[in-house]
Amino acid sequence: MTEHRYRRRVQFADTDMAGIVHFSKYLCFVEEAEHALWRAAGLSIVPPGGEISFPRVAASLEFHAPLHFEEEFEVLIKIAERTRRSIRYTTQITRGETKIATGTHTAVCVRKSPAPMKAIPIPDEIVERLS
Amino acid sequence: MTEHRYRRRVQFADTDMAGIVHFSKYLCFVEEAEHALWRAAGLSIVPPGGEISFPRVAASLEFHAPLHFEEEFEVLIKIAERTRRSIRYTTQITRGETKIATGTHTAVCVRKSPAPMKAIPIPDEIVERLS
Amino acid sequence: MTEHRYRRRVQFADTDMAGIVHFSKYLCFVEEAEHALWRAAGLSIVPPGGEISFPRVAASLEFHAPLHFEEEFEVLIKIAERTRRSIRYTTQITRGETKIATGTHTAVCVRKSPAPMKAIPIPDEIVERLS
């Protein structure tokens, strides 16, 4: 399981006074797709016990066309690269045939306590399910 | 006026269950700094009349350290590049001496109607005040 | 069409550092259900032309149990009362058999321009479809 298609409708609270989806919301959209990919692989990004977490170290987006209220769109997310401690995803957001946005973001596996957070190898079960 | 320092405190609604600021909120922080820069230059990003708008065509962030509830931070925003129709900003977010995040985003000047939005030259008054 | 059941999953960005859904997000949930009710009735809360709008004049919520990340929940929304110019909804949020929250909110039909907004009778077609 290394990619997933996630569908979503634009909600009113996603829009801003320019009448289109606020640019910060796209990071929520790609994150929702990422977590849906994990669920499709039988995982949760917040594993039971909660000792590890996956904070982001980088995120970027290019916006090609705006999204409007009530439009349905799809996020295609793919694992583009995996190192021992990190996962880099690429995402493509489309509305029908129209390319809306493309992006990439990288999450690192960390041990939450004792503070401060410290990068650790991704647990084996996660590696296997996301291969 | 080509740069500005914007101060802000982390609010509870900025955090997520990982106990740190959600990564999408950083785009709000850099946008708040951008609009504060415009106000400092005697401008509003939403000019009276409302015929033009400044949607984003790209945004990227690197995260170096997390921000926590009630921490005070500063966004230093600079105009890095200006073309006839676009402005590219760079931003640096710090908490005291700690580097939190660095980013860049690009906004394009568009005419909102008739739909669809169309890129147009940035009005002269805006160019002058942001020089 | 005077009631609707809307299903939704808690997303990571809905949570706060207390590890549960932030209380402001419940207003988004009831609004999403309201707009889903309108779509089910063949309507959009943002009608073509965009001369009218439905700002809220009141909203209240009681919280009975918390919602957590990735939980699925249902919003049952009902039109409780309709006057010439306003609609009052009641909402009940449940996760399986567990009662999560109950609320009510009232929206008024307004003409957006010329400013300021002015309350006007709800158009006949909307009244018919929401009866």
Next chain:
Amino acid sequence: MTEHRYRRRVQFADTDMAGIVHFSKYLCFVEEAEHALWRAAGLSIVPPGGEISFPRVAASLEFHAPLHFEEEFEVLIKIAERTRRSIRYTTQITRGETKIATGTHTAVCVRKSPAPMKAIPIPDEIVERLS
């Protein structure tokens, strides 16, 4: 310390496509004011150690006039009632002489672990500082 005045400017991300502040954001505004009241009293709503939390059991708002982008407003928050385990606040949001919204919300002091959360008496130091 039983009341506090909190000032804030409307940010772009607070608005929606109706051109005004989204109604869910008002709950963020009253929460920001509540936490500012606690800071003014020498407290944090998230005390060190983090064993207790203050989830909301009720919240309501009446909206009298809209807020727009870049407007400055004030939230006057008062502790209206305190029981052994709960605090009820009232809030009034104004922009200059214009009444924008009035509300009330109630938070309960809970012990976070072991799960599930359980209501407990508000610690003495907090009671003293909020008297």
